[in-house]
Amino acid sequence: MVGIRSEEVARMSQVEIRKADERFRTRTDWLDSRHSFSFGPHYDPRNTHFGLLLVSNDDVVRPGAGFPPHDHQDMEIVTWVLSGALAHEDSAGNAGVIRPGLVQRMTAGAGIRHSEMNASDTEPVRFVQMWVVPDQTGLTPSYEQADVSARLDSDYLVPVASGRPEHRPAVRIHQRDATLYVARLPVGHDVTLPAAPFVHLYVAEGGVYLEASGPLDAGDAARITGSEGHRVTATEPAEILVWEMYSMLRSA
Template sequence: MSAFDLRPSASRLSTRTEWLDSRHSFAFGQHYEPDNTSFGVLLAHNEDVLAPGAGFDPHPHRDLEIVTWVVEGALAHSDSAGASGVLRSGQVQRMTAGTGVRHSERNDSADRPVRLVQAWVLPDATGLDPSYEQRDVRELLAGGELAPIASGLARHDGADVIRLHQRAAGLHAARLPAGGSVTLPVAPFVHVFVTRGAVTVQVSGAEGRMVLGPGDALRITGADGRQLRADVPAEVLVWEMHAAAL
């Protein structure tokens, strides 16, 4: 039987500085919540807004898959393994920290903020070589379907997706017109996040509904393929996971 845990945007932990507004779905940084440290293989799920020209100076990571999606604006990335790029709306990026890497992330605009969503995923192996991959997926999303965009799942082997070093997880995205609908994955753990617009998820019978707006998240345990419908034009990110980090 499916269990539903709605996490409204306003309930998330937050970190604010002069140049950063960050909202955390799980315990993060100075925020400690022992009963909210992960979901499936997700260890972090942050929504960040960076001021023009501002960003994170070089800092280290190890044994993580870091997946980034830009909602608005442009994000410049560079790392100690020699990778660099600018990520814009409709593009997805994966950095494998592996044995250790330092990277920086900065708003690539001098006059507009950048809004992004970043997830940290537990890989299924340690000691990997650091690596980086970025892909434009706008064409995949043009039809209003729920499309895999980054995945380690066996059924996506050979598909045109960014590869994750985690065989139990995949990230899907959809850009839905008003009235459009998709079927959520069947999996032990499904994490739904709304970046724009508003959607309704069927939770029980014909009348049971949950409405999610921008920044809202829904954690589904024992997901059995519920329908998600856009009330207005919307963008959603959906993690499908078949294992848990802890």
Template sequence: MPAAVDIRRAAERAVTKTSWLTSRHSFSFGDHYDPANTHHGVLLVNNDDTVEPNSGFDPHPHRDMEIVTWVLQGALVHQDSAGNRGMIYPGLAQRMSAGTGILHSEKNDSHTLPVHFVQMWVIPDHSGIAPSYQQREIDEQLLRGALAPIASGIPGRDAALMIHNRHAALHGARLQPGERVELPSAPYLHLFVTRGRLTLESDSDRPDTVGEGDAVRFTSCCGVRVGAVEPSEILVWEMHAALGS
């Protein structure tokens, strides 16, 4: 059975804009609620955020959520009520398990440069776990020309970060023009283009092209390939369950 492919263009995303934040939402978020767009698989949030210099998110609470942050440009400073502190920058991935409840802040300490990052939320297998934090450098070679495991909770899968969801894994790849990768086979797949332009292999004479900020939601994905038209980076969630299943 061929994969169902749902392309969501960057310009179609809901946007929250303040004096210091521009946040583009792939799914319903905050005041932007669409009952037909609340999740894909177990992925609930895929926010593409830009925070201006000397600003950021003041301490705010989270509960029962696995939150993975991937910085594209600049640096983001994290502090939380469990005593964790870290600076996240391109090539370093962060995971925060909110569990029974945690307060955290995210700040751009630069006086001159904005910080641009993607933040993704998946539900944990069980509610009420102890809050925890992890950040790991992802070796650049692992993100060059092939999918690299960034975060996973799938049993037997090694990744830089561990998440508390046994049905989900996050992969990343940086591709040069002409390079191609095969996406994981899974009931649910979410591809997000952080930069560049790629083609999706298909039986059509005119394959679909996706660019920066575009997302693709696959259902029953098997053997799908993407190829870079220009230097590109992608984030791919592989999911073997959906909310409510």
């Protein structure tokens, strides 16, 4: 895949709502995973990505279980934990445990092997893992995590992973055209989505009302092309994940 810059994209705003029960689902004895896009054995040629976002998986892993060591290459992988704790180890010698309020980025680059395991033997862990394509291939593999919890008790979108240096202390992703924001909203509070060529809104928890589109529940998503800065209002305590993107992917 190669990128198309925003100036090549039509500027007419369009909102596509994807309901929670429309997602692909993988269920095993230790994993319940819901996929926003084609993933693994689940394939739909009409639903392979949006903007630069290739993967958005909402995973629940049972206590003491997880993903054993496996390989990745040329991908920026961002993980956001909603409940529980997730332990990471990789072949570059990095290790860490992430919990709600901590964001993790792994640059797979030229190639890395890692595992992701539930850090608890008694409680499940739920997390959303998202993949975007980097600006360049063959990067040196790297890892970063940051505690952004103190910034989440506010009525604005908090940048937690970004390719833009002005968004520090967000973790850095190697994709200048993408930023992930998170907001935790009490009932009645609202935020304004970025005005950008591509915006992906995912309701991780709770419920919201999306301006000009209607209510969205937990697990629902909105794919907005030519975003004009729609307002999102919490109808119940909510946590939302928002990708702002300035280019898209197409088949090479």
